[in-house]
Amino acid sequence: MSKIKNIAIIAHVDHGKTTLVDALLKQAGTFGEHEKVDERVMDSDDLEKERGITIFSKNASFHYQGYKINIVDTPGHADFGGEVQRILKMVDSVLLLVDAFEGVMPQTKYVLKQALEHGLRPIVVVNKIDRPNSDPDAVVDSVFDLFVELGANDIQLDFPVVYASAKNGYAKIELEDENKDMKPLYDMIMQHVEDPEGDASEPLQMLITNTEYDEYVGKLGTGRIYNGKISKNEEVTLIKRNGDLVNGKISKIYGYDGLKKIEMEEALAGDIVTIAGIDKIDIGETVADKENPKPLPLIDIDEPTLAMT
């Protein structure tokens, strides 16, 4: 099984999502070797790189202790209802990022509610603890109240908490700790985010949860590989939602190295990647093994068009 962890970040605007991701990416190299688990940076055409595909522009990946950690951005708006649902389906946990001064804001509530309904157990990150007059303990209390209000179960209510100053690049488990780096947050992710289920030796099954059109490589599909592996130039079968089968060939596989979009030769079960080459691809469809095409369960695909704008 490939060593992968998939998380999304839920945050009200300005609570520090960008800064936190930057700090996580920056320090990841510091702790342990920068291993390449299952991807290879290709010589890519500079022009194409420059005109880069902007779908999921805030997604990122980094390596830690032999694992590849995929961070998927979530739009914090009810307008993106369908997209939020689909993103939450791809991940195994979420980081709920809350400003230690401002506390819980209404815009995080909607996505958090969805995450709890999906059965995910959030890791709460109280950020900006360096801010004068911030009250991290009171914020944790109000997060707890919010979980209760949103109907969290006992496991979810027992959420792990990390205190952070993303701007200063540190995280801690107890407020009085003197820690000066992000290590406690990495460790929390390693400990609390479950490894994806799935088997890389089974026939390929990838669920498409978002699509976009790129004028250079055509229609793109993003999603999680549930079983098997997918390789560049592989012939696959696309299973439409009505059961129709369409043959196609994978021309490109994209992942992330930090914030940079990279081409991959192959990707394994558990990973979240973007593929090109199948122009008929749509949300909710399964990309499957050509010899043994089996569909994944159908997903809700409300409001897919809104998510593309």
Ligand code: GDP
């Ligand atoms: P995003 O909108 O959630 O992506 O938030 P940003 O990462 O862009 O941060 C919003 C603002 O908060 C910026 O001015 C950051 O410098 C600031 N900020 C982020 N993290 C911290 C922190 O830990 N402490 C303080 N004092 N400011 C922070």
